[in-house]
Each structure stands twice: as C-alpha cells, then as structure tokens.
Amino acid sequence: MLMLKADCPICDGVVTLPKDAEESEIISCPECKTRLVVTSLKKKNAILEEAPKIEEDWGE
Amino acid sequence: MVTIGLLHTTIRGDEKLILEAAKQRNVKIRLIDVRKEIFNRNSYRTDYNIVLNRCVSTIKGNHATHFFESLDLTVINNSKVSAVCEDKFVTSLALQKAGVPTPEFAMVFNANQAHQAINQLGGFPVVIKPPLGSWGRLLAKINDFDSLEAILEHKDVLGSPHQKSFYIQKYIKKPGRDIRAFVIEGKTICTIYRHSPHWITNTARGGVATNCPISKEISNLSKKASAAVGGGILSMDIFETDSGLQINEINHTTEFKNSEKPTGVSISGAIVDYCLKVAKKI
Numbered sequence: 001m002l003m004l005k006a007d008c009p010i011c012d013g014v015v016t017l018p019k020d021a022e023e024s025e026i027i028s029c030p031e032c033k034t035r036l037v038v039t040s041l042k043k044k045n046a047i048l049e050e051a052p053k054i055e056e057d058w059g060e
Numbered sequence: 061m062v063t064i065g066l067l068h069t070t071i072r073g074d075e076k077l078i079l080e081a082a083k084q085r086n087v088k089i090r091l092i093d094v095r096k097e098i099f100n101r102n103s104y105r106t107d108y109n110i111v112l113n114r115c116v117s118t119i120k121g122n123h124a125t126h127f128f129e130s131l132d133l134t135v136i137n138n139s140k141v142s143a144v145c146e147d148k149f150v151t152s153l154a155l156q157k158a159g160v161p162t163p164e165f166a167m168v169f170n171a172n173q174a175h176q177a178i179n180q181l182g183g184f185p186v187v188i189k190p191p192l193g194s195w196g197r198l199l200a201k202i203n204d205f206d207s208l209e210a211i212l213e214h215k216d217v218l219g220s221p222h223q224k225s226f227y228i229q230k231y232i233k234k235p236g237r238d239i240r241a242f243v244i245e246g247k248t249i250c251t252i253y254r255h256s257p258h259w260i261t262n263t264a265r266g267g268v269a270t271n272c273p274i275s276k277e278i279s280n281l282s283k284k285a286s287a288a289v290g291g292g293i294l295s296m297d298i299f300e301t302d303s304g305l306q307i308n309e310i311n312h313t314t315e316f317k318n319s320e321k322p323t324g325v326s327i328s329g330a331i332v333d334y335c336l337k338v339a340k341k342i
Contacts (some may be wrong), residue, residue: 059194
C-alpha cells in the first residue's frame, strides 16, 4: 500500500500520513509542527485541515 | 463476532491504540464520529453490539451516550458514571459520601462565600478549579485573599456559566509527583507516577510518567473509589499525603497513550477485553 501524502494547509509542507490513518485523526506537520486533522481520506488522496482549538469541555 | 461502536470526535493516539488492540483480537470496530451523526431515534440504525465512548468533547460524548442508551445499547462508560466523573464537585461528593479519602472541598457561587469556605477548609492555600474541565486547564492555586478576589472577579466577568461555580479544594502539597491508577471494573491494572516540579502534574502539562508499583493501598482505594462512582473504565488521580492516599479526581474517558510504555501494560487491550466481556453478557 502506498503511503498517502497531503499538503499542510498552514505551511504547504508535505505530510506523509501513517499507513493506518483514519478520518478525524490528529497528526502533526513535520515541518511547521501545526496540529492537523485528517478531514477526508480517499484511496489516492487525503485532505488535512488545522486541528480544532481545544474547547472548554475537552478532556478525559 | 462482537462489533464495538467507538464514539469519537478527534482520533488521538489513544484511539489508535484501541483500534490496534481490537485488530489483534479480531474484534470489529465501527468508528462513529459523533460530529457527523444525526441522532434521531426514528431513523438511526446500528450494527454493533456495544458502544465505547471515547469522545474528547465531554458534552458531545454525553449526548451520544444518552442517545445510544435510549436505543437499549450498553455504553461504556454509562451515562450515570459519566455524570459523576465529568464534574469534579459531583465526584468529590460521591467519594466523600462513600467514605473514600479525598481532599476537603466546597462549592460556592460568590466571593464572600468563597472566603468563608476557605476558612472552613483551614485557610490558604487552596486550589480553585472549574467543575467541568480537564488537562489541568484553568486551575488556580490561591495563596491569599488578594489573589482570591482577583481570580473570582475575572471568572465572574469573563467566564462562561460553568466558570462561575467555584469548586474550592484544600491544597495538598505533593512530593513532586502524584499517582494515576488505571482501573477497570474495580481492578487496578497498572499505575504511573506523574512527576513534575510544578504543582500541576498532568502529563498534558508536561508531567513525566514512570511506572508505579501497584500497592495494596492503591488497589483497595481504587476499588472503593470505582464503586463510589459506578465502575467501568476509569483512571484515578491519587495524592500521597501524610495521612495516606487520597483520590483527587476520576476520569471516565481516560487518556493512556503515555502510560502503556512505562507500565508495560496494554491498557488499550484491557479496554477492548472489558468491552468484549460486557458484550458477551448482554
């Protein structure tokens, strides 16, 4: 299986997704370190957006 | 074959570990991003045996839990456990009522009562926490009356309604660490120390995890605390005090990804095993 690559929406750097990536997964851009979220995951392409900011009710 | 419906918002490293543990056990996971669902009882269809709540958003997770329970599906943790554990005041009440050692606390809604409550708790310092919240966010150690006034006024003016309920806890001096116990069905499966020179030891705030041997005292305390809040999959934050161990807080959608390595215990595997065990009893 080919490793999917996607553009970082912040710095345009190339982000390689893990083989077992899932939609909604949080990953970091290796270049600008921004926390990103996988918003769409198809066989040949993935879309990344900046991860949502932490909200008041987030946690354990 | 058992299928677990896994409720989530964002997928963190913890959820990835659960997915991997399920794969190793040949257990099917149906990922359910609650933000994309329409929770309408008249149209919703399910094809899983049991539901595991892993939402990072407490409020969304609670609504989803209630919905699936209304469909007669078992949700881990159930809505009763979540209702107790999501709110620090409700947790403290449950622990105190059950005779589980926990730091002294009070709830007030204005500055005058806060000052009186602090006197009842033995004076400054105290810790003020939002009743709902996590990861050590917006905790304030209050050392004197001036700080108390400033913090409460800021919360009153800037805060959401949740921030205007002042949960006050007696400050416990820690030996540079606290303990987190991972507890399933009342049984402690592993424990870590969370080390930090700061009085807030959350790993989300830089606390470093190392293995902590499970003592009989931790095991007994965690069992009692688990029973007090309704059981299920929990993690307990424990303070070491001069008079013994005390339960500080209990988490009902615990994060554990930084704890598997130091303890050598597959917490994710234990979570999946517990879901399977409950599903087989249904």
